[in-house]
Structure formats: structure tokens, C-alpha cells
Amino acid sequence: GAVVSQHPSWVICKSGTSVKIECRSLDFQATTMFWYRQFPKQSLMLMATSNEGSKATYEQGVEKDKFLINHASLTLSTLTVTSAHPEDSSFYICSARMAGLNTGELFFGEGSRLTVL
Amino acid sequence: SQQGEEDPQALSIQEGENATMNCSYKTSINNLQWYRQNSGRGLVHLILIRSNEREKHSGRLRVTLDTSKKSSSLLITASRAADTASYFCATDVRYSTLTFGKGTMLLVSP
Numbered sequence: 001g002a003v004v005s006q007h008p009s010w011v012i013c014k015s016g017t018s019v020k021i022e023c024r025s026l027d028f029q030a031t032t033m034f035w036y037r038q039f040p041k042q043s044l045m046l047m048a049t050s051n052e053g054s055k056a057t058y059e060q061g062v063e064k065d066k067f068l069i070n071h072a073s074l075t076l077s078t079l080t081v082t083s084a085h086p087e088d089s090s091f092y093i094c095s096a097r098m099a100g101l102n103t104g105e106l107f108f109g110e111g112s113r114l115t116v117l
Numbered sequence: 118s119q120q121g122e123e124d125p126q127a128l129s130i131q132e133g134e135n136a137t138m139n140c141s142y143k144t145s146i147n148n149l150q151w152y153r154q155n156s157g158r159g160l161v162h163l164i165l166i167r168s169n170e171r172e173k174h175s176g177r178l179r180v181t182l183d184t185s186k187k188s189s190s191l192l193i194t195a196s197r198a199a200d201t202a203s204y205f206c207a208t209d210v211r212y213s214t215l216t217f218g219k220g221t222m223l224l225v226s227p
Contacts, residue, residue: 006159034214043205044160044217093159095215104148104209108159 003027004096006109013084014117020080021112023094030096033077034106035069038091047092050077074099084116122218123206129224136193138221140206141186147209149182151191154203154220163191163204196225 003026013019023033032051036044048064050056050071058064066088068080077096081088091113095106123140130136140149148167152160166173166182166189173180179192193200203222207215 004159036217041222043219046214046216049214091157095160103165104150104215105162105165106150106160106215108152108161110159111157113157 002107004109010113012115029074029099031099032097034095036093123221127222138191140189150207
């Protein structure tokens with residue numbers, strides 16, 4: 001149980017286009033989902049926290065108009081990288097906090113590797 | 118901003134040996150968690166230790182927490198080649214988000 005699915009797992013796009021990444025909790029409801037960005041051989045940097053039905057909370061330095069986050073249901077959050085540029089190339093990982101589970105554990109997706117040409 | 122700092126940054130050992138990774142953090146925490154990441158993959162939760170706990174075991178894993186020193190250690194006993202991965206500590210400060218350290222890359226050679 002507690003599976004988080006991310007799609008697509010990898011995507012290549014041209015500079016200036018927008019890319020949407022989906023994060024789904026397959027067998028549980030996620031009250032909160034988190035989006036992280038990871039550069040090669042580095043740690044995960046929290047980009048934003050999204051709660052179902054409300055606006056995402058972005059970390060300092062993350063452009064909310066650049067990285068649009070929508071959390072329309074208890075099982076789906078999306079991250080849209082708008083007008084992508086090569087510097088947006090990275091590994092994006094989502095995680096979900098299970099509703100009713102108060103252990104603090106997060107369940108992670110497999111990540112989405114974005115390459116902007 | 119980074120909360121946890123792991124050391125060593127990289128660790129190379131032989132199968133059967135024990136691997137110890139350390140994590141230091143800066144602020145008070147509710148709990149500390151260790152995650153594993155295989156190259157290019159998502160993170161897998163290994164173990165969680167609460168701020169009022171000092172030691173916890175799970176299979177071949179042993180985690181300690183010293184809140185006075187703001188540090189934690191992860192011990193993997195009798196390591197296997199399949200344990201090769203990056204290991205991250207993460208601190209839970211607000212019961213809402215996790216802040217990850219820089220990670221330790223562990224290489225276990227057959």
C-alpha cells in the first residue's frame with residue numbers, strides 16, 4: 001500500500017514550452033502533497049506544499065508563476081513548469097502525507113526527470 | 118535551507134561490513150527520519166525516530182538520536198551490495214514539512 005505515482009517519469013521539451021507533471025496517491029488520500037526539486041548528486045529542495053482545495057505555499061525563492069501547482073483532489077496534485085528554460089532541467093519529486101496517518105512519514109513518487117533543450 | 122548535514126558525503130565498504138552515517142541538524146525537531154534513494158529514483162522511507170526516543174531498530178538498521186547534540190546516526194549492519202544507494206536524513210520540525218540533508222552516497226562492493 002501507500003503508493004505514489006508520478007507521471008511522466010521523464011520528459012524532454014523545447015525551451016519556452018510548458019510541462020505538466022502529475023502526482024497521484026493510488027491507494028490512499030493525501031491531504032498534503034509536497035514538491036521537491038533535486039539537482040544531480042544533491043539533496044532535495046522543497047519547492048512548495050499543496051493542500052487539497054487551497055493554494056499552494058511556496059518556499060522562498062520559488063516563483064509561483066513559474067511553477068504552477070494544483071491540488072484538485074485528495075489523490076492528485078500537478079506541477080506545471082511554465083515557459084521552461086534549460087535551467088529548469090532537473091529531477092522533480094513529489095511526496096504525499098497520508099490522511100489520518102500522524103507518524104510524519106511521507107510517501108514519495110519515483111520522480112520526473114525534466115530536460116529542457 | 119538545509120537543516121540536516123550528513124557525513125560522510127560518500128562511503129565505500131565491502132559486503133558484510135557495517136556502514137555508519139551521521140546527521141546533524143540545527144533546530145529542535147519533532148522527529149527525524151532516514152530515507153534511501155537509488156540512483157534516479159524516488160525516496161523510500163526507512164525509519165522514523167521521535168524526539169523523545171534515543172534508539173530504534175528495524176531489521177539491519179539501527180538509528181540513534183541525541184537531541185542534546187542535535188545529531189543522529191544510521192547504522193546498517195552486515196551490508197549487502199543491494200544497500201548501495203544514497204541515504205538522507207530528514208527533520209520534521211513543524212509536523213508539516215520535511216527538510217532533507219545533503220545525503221551520504223553508500224557504495225557496497227561485493
